Amino acid sequence: MVSIISVAKAAGVSNKTVSRVINGEPHVTEETRERVEKAIRDLGYVPNMAARQIRSSRSNTFGIITDYVSTTPYSVDIVRGIQDWANANGKTILIANTVGSSEREATIWKMFQSHRIDGVLYVTMYRRIVDPAAGDVSIPTVMVNCRPQTAEDWPSIEPDDFQGAQDLTRHLLERGHRKIGYIRLNPILLGAELRLDAVRQTAREFGLADSDLSIRLGMEGPVGAEENYVFAAATEILQQRDRPTAIMSGNDEMAIQIYIAAMALGFRIPQDISIVGFDDFRTVSMALKPQLTTAALPYYDLGLQGAEWLNRVVAGDKIRPSRRVLACNLIERDSVCSV
C-alpha cells in the first residue's frame, strides 16, 4: 500500500513535509506543495485513518446504536440525518443494532470502545424510554427519539408529539368538526399518551364535552406482534347514531384501515368523513386516495441536530438544556374538509 513515505520519496522531500501538505499546515513553499500534490495524485495516495487515529488518539468517528430498524420504515431518516451531518463534517459513522438484546448491546459498546469512538448516538426507531448500558463505559452520548430512564444522564432530543396532535386537533376543530373519533396508538409507545392528552386538552379548549370524543384503542401488545383492532374500532365509531365527522388516527399506517372501513360502509372521504394521520409516513400518506393530512415526525432533523449536539458534547461544551424537542409539522393534504 502506498504510504506517506512513498509519496515523500517520489516528491524528494521528507515525510513530515508531505504530512504538512496533507493537513494544509503553513510553512511549505508553493513550489514544494505542488510537487508533493503531484506525487500524491500520481501514486493515488490516500491517508490511512487507522494510523492517524493511533497517533492522535481521536478517531473522528461517531457510533449509532439503534434498536430495531424496520418497525416504522421512515424512521431510518434519523440515520440519514446523522449521516448527512457526519458527511458534511468529516466524521465517520459506525452503526449497530441491538435487536432488543441487551447482551448484544453490551457487545456493541465493547466494539465501539475498540474503535475508540468519540461519541455515541443512542437512537430508537419509535419514541420510548430506555436504559442504555453506557454506564460502565464513559463515552459521551446523545439520545435521539428516546430518553434515559434515570435522571439526566445524557441529553436527549425528541419529537413534540403533544404539539403535533394539538395542531391536528385544532386543524379539525377550526374546520367545524364537533364530534371527533380518535383511534389510539399502542399505549406502550411514549407518544401515545402525549397525543391523547393533546387531543383531549385541545378539544376541551374548544368547548367540546368528553362525550364528543370517541376514543378507541387501535393496537396493543409488544411492538412487532401487536393485536390490531383498528378496522373494528373504526367500523364501530362510524356506525354510532351520532357519528363523528372526523377520525384521527394514531398513525398513518392505521389510517389505511380506517379508510377501508369507511369505504366499506359507503362513506366518501373527505365529504362524509374527514381523516387525519400522524407521522407522515409517505409511502402510506401519499399513496392513499385522497392523500392523507397528517403531522410529520421530524426524523431527519432529529438525526441532524442530534449529531451536531453530540459533536458539541464531545468537544467539551457543557450544554444546559438537557432535553430538546422538535416540532411535528402539519402536512395538509386532501383527507379533511370543513363541515
Added chain:
Amino acid sequence: MVSIISVAKAAGVSNKTVSRVINGEPHVTEETRERVEKAIRDLGYVPNMAARQIRSSRSNTFGIITDYVSTTPYSVDIVRGIQDWANANGKTILIANTVGSSEREATIWKMFQSHRIDGVLYVTMYRRIVDPAAGDVSIPTVMVNCRPQTAEDWPSIEPDDFQGAQDLTRHLLERGHRKIGYIRLNPILLGAELRLDAVRQTAREFGLADSDLSIRLGMEGPVGAEENYVFAAATEILQQRDRPTAIMSGNDEMAIQIYIAAMALGFRIPQDISIVGFDDFRTVSMALKPQLTTAALPYYDLGLQGAEWLNRVVAGDKIRPSRRVLACNLIERDSVCSV
C-alpha cells in the same frame, strides 16, 4: 487509554504474552492466562482496532454504498442482512449514501480507501443497472440488488422478479381466474419488464389470449417524483364490460389505491375482485384489510448472502457463477379467492 502495555505491567508479564492471551494463541500456561485475564477485566482493557489494522494491514471492515435509503423503506432489510452477517463474523461495517450524486460517490470511495476497507457491497434500494465508480479503485466489490452495466466486472446478487411474478400469476390462474388486470410498475425499474414478461408468458401457458390481460401503466417518471396513474387505471379496468376477476399490482404500495378504487365502485375484496401485490412491504401488505397476498422480495437474504459472498471474494476465492438470483416467495394472505 489503557493499552496492552498497562495490562502487561499489571499482570507482571510481557506485552507479547498479553497479546497471546487476547488472541487465544497456544503456549500460555493456564495460570498465566488467568492472571492476564484478570488484569484485562480489572483495567477494562479493550483492544485497539486501529493499531491492529496498522499492524496487519487488514481492516476487517466492509463498506456499504447505497443510493437512496427511503424510497422503498423495507429495502433497508438488505442492510440489516449485511449487518447481521458482519456481526456474526466479527466484521465492521461502514455505510455511506451517494444520494444519487456521482461526486459524492467518488468521495465515498476515497473514504473507503482511507479506512483500508477490505471489500465493498454496492447496494441499490430498487433493482437497477448501475455503473459503480469503483474502476479506478481496486477494492473487491459485490453488487446487491443491482447489476453492473459493463460486462461482468463484479459478481451480483439479485431478486428473481420473473419467478415471483410467475408464481403470483399461476396462483391466480390455478384458482380459476381467466381475465386478469395488471397495473405495471414504473418501467424504469429493472423489475418492471421482468414481471410483465412473466405475467404474459404464464398467462399464455395457461391458454389465455392477449385480450384476457388488461395491462396498464401505474406509474412513470423519475424515482421519487413519479406520476401516479394507479387509481385511474384500476377504476378504468374495473369498469370494463367484461371486467377481470383479479388485478395484479406492480407493488404493494400501488395496491392501496387499487383497494380504494375497487371499494369506491362497491366491489368487495376478494369476493368480487381478487388483488395481489408484490414486494411484501409489510407495513402495507399487513395493514390492508383483507391482508394482501403478495410475493416477498428477499431483501434480508440478499444482504446476508451478499456479505458472505463478498467475504469469499476478499479471501481470494475465484467464484464462478457471476450472477446469482434469489427467489421471491409467495405469501398467501386473504386478498385472493377462487372463481
Added chain:
DNA sequence: CAGTTCAATGACAACGTCGACAAATATTGT
C-alpha cells in the same frame, strides 16, 4: 557586516499491536 529573526524543511520518537526470533525454563530419554 555581525547579529537576530523567521520561514522552510528534516530527524526522530511515539502511538498500540503483533510477527519473527531469541531466551529461559520444564520435560523427556538414555
Added chain:
DNA sequence: ACAATATTTGTCGACGTTGTCATTGAACTG
C-alpha cells in the same frame, strides 16, 4: 546426570502518521 527436546515467555522492530525539536538558509536590523 546430561544432553536433547518441548514448552513458555520475552525482546525488538515495523506498520503509517504526526508532534517535538533541530537544522538550514535567507531576510531583516542597526
